[in-house]
Amino acid sequence: MKPTGSRVGIVLSGSPLFSGQAGSGESEIRGWILENDWLEGIVALPDQMFYNTGISTYVWILTNDKATEDRGTVKLIDAREHGTKMRKSLGDKRKELTPAAIDEIAQLYGGARDEYAADARVKVLTNETFGFQRITVERPMRRRWEVTAEVVADEPYAAYAALVGQRFETEKALLSEVPELSTAQKRTFAKACAVADSEAPIVKGRGGKVEPDPDLRDQENVPLPAGWLALDETARERALIETAEAHLDNEIRPYVPDAWIDHTKTKVGFEIPFTRQFYVYTPPRPVEEIAQEIKDLEAQIQQWINGLGL
Known part of the structure; x- marks a missing residue:
């Protein structure tokens, strides 16, 4: 232009x-x-x-x-x-x-x-x-660790067959039973024994930070606040966080109280949903009307069959 x-x-x-x-x-x-x-x-x-x-x-x-x-x-x-x-x-x-x-x-x-x-x-x-901003909603990881026969079926874990059936509240407690394994082997062993349990304690990492559960991770689109494009970079970032947190409190936490947003993963996107803007809801026909139509069709089909002399 x-x-x-x-x-x-x-x-x-x-x-x-x-x-x-x-x-x-x-x-x-x-x-x-x-x-x-x-x-x-x-x-x-x-x-x-x-x-x-x-x-x-x-x-x-x-x-x-x-x-x-x-x-x-x-x-x-x-x-x-x-x-x-x-x-x-x-x-x-x-x-x-x-x-x-x-x-x-x-x-x-x-x-x-x-x-x-x-x-x-x-x-x-x-x-x-x-x-819109694409937010990432996290939930805390809750795990217990249980040794099963499948986990100790192969080497080098077969030596710990005696642990089959035992449950552990923490990964640390589980790994204390297998001190001979290498760091990589311990990681594999712990992952194989981990079982998701909504009643289990929350898993925490270094510094007591709550670990997010990748299996429960979700993403949602939140509309941009009015006037967002006219703001400077600092004001835009602040407005995004405030809008996302309001969405979390009003739309998510009433159903999932322990959820939080990882704002470092937020991305801003733009789309023009033309069809959605002009969508007009058409209510379905009454069940009675559909049932009567089916009966009429059945009667018509029966007439055709009788006409064929079958």
Whole structure:
């Protein structure tokens, strides 16, 4: 784009909207565009619009000269139902946009903030709406150690067959029974004997630090706080921690009281979940209606069978 100001339209598939996890190249590109406030809007086109593919496509409108009222926001226009079926297809192209449909889409885009603000096909969202932090939720490791026949089936552990059936509350207590093993062998032996037990004491490492359980580790996406992109680096980091801790207290600890967040593993990502933004819940049909339909079909099938004289 020209430094003096340009507006660019790019036709892309749906993949650039969401592919790539937080911290990936795709996510970083989306974040770079949004942080610079270059994304003016995205228009979802009908499927089957192009000759060699029937996939859904999207027009990204980029500009480095946004209007004042558009700064910090992105317009989303859902024009997926505006396609008209062609009389004769051209390869995979089976739909087209009529001049009237194009005019209507342009009106939706241009009036997204005023006369069409309440239209279900229009969304105007802040740049932060598309950002999130990927947090890592840890839980304490709880283990007991039990020697089984499988553990001592092979050398050099066969010499400790007498320990089969014994349980130990700590790894240290277990390893005190096998002083002849090397450090590597002790590590392997302890790992083989370890059994996850929610009632067992918490395992602590050096300095009494609680050890996280990798089997219970979980990750969640937490939306970015409002105005996050306008903050400096220090304020951003502080806002991320505060938002994550609030999510932990409100959404996680009521069910898992001993959980905590390892903030050193947090990554910021960006995605544009277009379909989710325009999703409309459709309640399922009543069970009675479905049951009646099945009975009607069964009766119809029975009539056909009787007609065949079977």
